[in-house]
Amino acid sequence: MTPRGYTGPLSPDGRASLVPPPPWHYSGDFMIAEYRTDPEAVKALLPAELEPAEDPGAVAAIFADWQSCSADGRELVDPIQSQYREFFIVVGAKFEGRPVSRCVYIWVDKDFAMYRGWIQGFPKKLGSIHMTRTFDAGRAAPRIEAGARFGATCAANDRQIARMTLTLEHVSETGPIVNDPPMHNTRHFPAASGSTPDVFELVRAGGTERDATEVWEGTPELRLFDDTLEDLQAIAPRELLRGYRFSFGYTVDGVEVVTQHERQES
Numbered sequence: 001m002t003p004r005g006y007t008g009p010l011s012p013d014g015r016a017s018l019v020p021p022p023p024w025h026y027s028g029d030f031m032i033a034e035y036r037t038d039p040e041a042v043k044a045l046l047p048a049e050l051e052p053a054e055d056p057g058a059v060a061a062i063f064a065d066w067q068s069c070s071a072d073g074r075e076l077v078d079p080i081q082s083q084y085r086e087f088f089i090v091v092g093a094k095f096e097g098r099p100v101s102r103c104v105y106i107w108v109d110k111d112f113a114m115y116r117g118w119i120q121g122f123p124k125k126l127g128s129i130h131m132t133r134t135f136d137a138g139r140a141a142p143r144i145e146a147g148a149r150f151g152a153t154c155a156a157n158d159r160q161i162a163r164m165t166l167t168l169e170h171v172s173e174t175g176p177i178v179n180d181p182p183m184h185n186t187r188h189f190p191a192a193s194g195s196t197p198d199v200f201e202l203v204r205a206g207g208t209e210r211d212a213t214e215v216w217e218g219t220p221e222l223r224l225f226d227d228t229l230e231d232l233q234a235i236a237p238r239e240l241l242r243g244y245r246f247s248f249g250y251t252v253d254g255v256e257v258v259t260q261h262e263r264q265e266s
Helices: 039-043 111-120
Strands: 024-036 058-069 083-095 098-108 124-126 128-131 149-156 159-171 183-189 199-205 208-212 216-224 239-252 256-260
Touching (some): 083 111, 111 183
Antiparallel strands (some): 024 058, 083 098, 149 159, 183 199, 208 239
């Protein structure tokens, strides 16, 4: 018998795979700070197939506290396999004249979520992420109401990456803007030898059964730290806009390949 599985490690019954096959269901709490930065720094992060957005310096810094599962939901009763947090940075762009978004950097605290992100074109790295939680009882949790304050942090490789606070003010009429258009990421898998990738394609990472709670907005504070491999200071905030707090869920059953990038040596 040949060992099998959706991803490695392969095993006789396939259960050892780090990631089960799609569909994948997601539910999570979001904190978002939108801001403007140097448009040229954003442009430098876009592939040739994408053009700058109408607001070319607009960026969304996003913290998410996720719970996910595969089709049969078995991970939900084994929370170590379903719960994770992440921090990611999304920029706006245009593809063939239409608004899109793109995840340029992202950190996550579980290996299965990192690998699953690579499959969808999210360039995930491992990190340590924490977010203020809310509960319906007691004084140790803010409620979703005016004046409530939430915080979040991300660190990776013993370095601070980001710190955010958000003070809620009122229900939002618009919700977040930068990450609203379809996400256009790059699936990139290197060759086993040489420096030309085996897979290098622009994909649309969408989803179905999208569901969200009422969105609250307020005043954000955001700091991106400079001692990182990603040169986050190049896209650090020049003008903070609005912050948002809400819960969101959707289902992913693969991605759509939009076009192939030109394969060049790295």
